[in-house]
Structures are given as structure tokens and as C-alpha cells.
Amino acid sequence: MMTQATDQPLFVRMDDESFARLSSYVTREYGIKLPVNKRSMLESRLNKKVKSLGLDNYKQFLDHIFSEEEKQGDLLHVIDLITTNKTDFFREPEHFKFLSGSFLPAWTEQANRQAMNVWSAGCSSGEEPYTLVMVLEEFRKRNPAFNYSLLASDVSIRMIQAAFKGVYTLDKIAAISNEMRRAYFLRSKVQPDLVRVKPEYRKKINYRRINFMDDGFGLIKHDYDIIFCRNVLIYFDKATQERVIRKFAEHLRPGGLLFLGHSESIMGMNVPFRQLRPTVYQAMA
Numbered sequence: 001m002m003t004q005a006t007d008q009p010l011f012v013r014m015d016d017e018s019f020a021r022l023s024s025y026v027t028r029e030y031g032i033k034l035p036v037n038k039r040s041m042l043e044s045r046l047n048k049k050v051k052s053l054g055l056d057n058y059k060q061f062l063d064h065i066f067s068e069e070e071k072q073g074d075l076l077h078v079i080d081l082i083t084t085n086k087t088d089f090f091r092e093p094e095h096f097k098f099l100s101g102s103f104l105p106a107w108t109e110q111a112n113r114q115a116m117n118v119w120s121a122g123c124s125s126g127e128e129p130y131t132l133v134m135v136l137e138e139f140r141k142r143n144p145a146f147n148y149s150l151l152a153s154d155v156s157i158r159m160i161q162a163a164f165k166g167v168y169t170l171d172k173i174a175a176i177s178n179e180m181r182r183a184y185f186l187r188s189k190v191q192p193d194l195v196r197v198k199p200e201y202r203k204k205i206n207y208r209r210i211n212f213m214d215d216g217f218g219l220i221k222h223d224y225d226i227i228f229c230r231n232v233l234i235y236f237d238k239a240t241q242e243r244v245i246r247k248f249a250e251h252l253r254p255g256g257l258l259f260l261g262h263s264e265s266i267m268g269m270n271v272p273f274r275q276l277r278p279t280v281y282q283a284m285a
Ligand SMILES: C[S@@+](CC[C@H](N)C(=O)[O-])C[C@H]1O[C@@H](n2cnc3c(N)ncnc32)[C@H](O)[C@@H]1O
Pocket: 029, 030, 031, 032, 083, 084, 085, 086, 087, 088, 091, 121, 122, 123, 124, 125, 128, 153, 154, 155, 156, 159, 210, 211, 212, 213, 229, 230, 231, 232, 261
């Protein structure tokens, strides 16, 4: 067990060699680029963890997290600290308008439709998959025969736990209409600034930890109709983005859709998609 060093500095600086070791590990295993200008961001996110282990330099810290016995413990916690998890309900709202206004009605009109398979890939703390639940449920109210299954995944266990819990501060749902708030959220009785997604809607989402760098994503289904992978690939280099997008194509039905974030694109990539809207791509047969 590690003990607290008495003369531990308040802030532990990361030496060049440790930065190179950590950044090459994160890029190789998780795809996330960590150029030198991210060093101070890394230091500030990891400082508390390094100090809580009673350590005063990064060489010891990296030896600790990469040791065999820590591979499933502190190393995973470090990945939780490194990933950027910014997200919102109805982020990039034109995607959801396109779904309810165009894609869902056209999809249901085709013959022999079973349940629609939807995947929020890189779901962060759940705002994106719960937005999808709201959009799909609202559509179902108007089309009772419509049904869906929804998978939400992230590489960060901490984020999956937050999404599963479905608890948010009131300001997070400020932009959602009163009617939708009443339909999908419950106000906490003990903490009036908190809301929680109603249990019947929390149950609509299945969760998996998926690292986009893993072959085949460990998924069995190859018949998704919709994949949302927004504001994740932006942290990867172009070659890795292209590899991941090709894997998404393998998990989509012909005609299925891939939604990327507003600053992401498949331009210049050799991938089997055609563009339908800005950042909305359709898998080719
Ligand atoms: C900025 S959030 C985007 C959340 C949401 N999709 C949105 O657009 O609001 C990026 C998420 O991607 C996840 N992520 C980063 N690298 C990943 C990887 N290699 N595999 C799977 N998820 C990853 C992070 O943990 C983080 O929660």
C-alpha cells in the first residue's frame, strides 16, 4: 500500500519522458491524440490522483498504473480522467429534427420493419442517448407500431455509470420544453436542483463499455439503423478516424445512418458512405 509522502509538492509536474510514455500509450490504446500542448491539461487532471497515491513524480506514477496488478484498477481510472466528456441534451439539434422529420417516417413506411436498432457510440454522461429516447418515444406516440432498441457505449466506466444513473442538474435541462420535462424527468424531493430520468425511460437503454480501438468493437449486431458517434473522432488522427468509420459501416444496415459531430467529416476518406446532410452519412449497399 502507498503512503502519503510528508514533503509532497502541491502540484506534481510531468517530466518529458513520462509525458511521451503516457501519450503514446493513450494514442495506441484509445486513439486519443495527446500533443505536447495537452501536457498541462493532463497534469491538472491527474494531479489529485498522483497525490492520493502518495507519489511525487510521474515516473513512479506510470510504473504504478502500468504494473500488472493495476491494469484493471488505477489505469482505467486514469482513462476516465483523460477523456473529454462535454455533452448536452439536444446537442446539434438539426440532427434530431432530421430524424423525426425525415428519417423515422421514411423508415417506418418501408415494409417488414422490425425494431429499429440505434447506437449512441461515445455516449458520455447520457445526454445524447436520453435525447434519442425522447425523440424516439415522441415518434412512437404518433406511430404506435414503431419500436426500437438503443445501445449506449463509452470507453469511460465513470461516464457509463453516470449515464446509467440518469441524474442531472436543472440547468442541464433548461432548454427542454416544460411538456417534455414533465414527460421524461422526475424532480428530486431531497435536492430540488436535481432531476432524474424516469425509470421507464432509463430502462430503454442498454450499456456497454466499448473502446473504438478494439477489433469489431466486441459487438455481435451488424444491423444498426442509426449510429451516433459525435464529438469523439475529433480527438483521433485522420488514419484512426478512417479505420473507425469503416468499422461503423460494417455495423450498419445498407441505408443506415452515421451521425458525426459538427466539426467532423469523412471528406477525403475511402469509406462506404454518401453524405445526406452536413455530418449525416448514409451507408451504401
Ligand atoms: C465529448 S464526448 C461526446 C459525447 C456525445 N457524443 C456528444 O456529442 O455530446 C466524447 C466521448 O467519447 C469517449 N471516447 C473517447 N475515446 C474513446 C474510445 N477510444 N472509444 C470509445 N469512446 C471514447 C469519451 O469517454 C467521451 O465520453
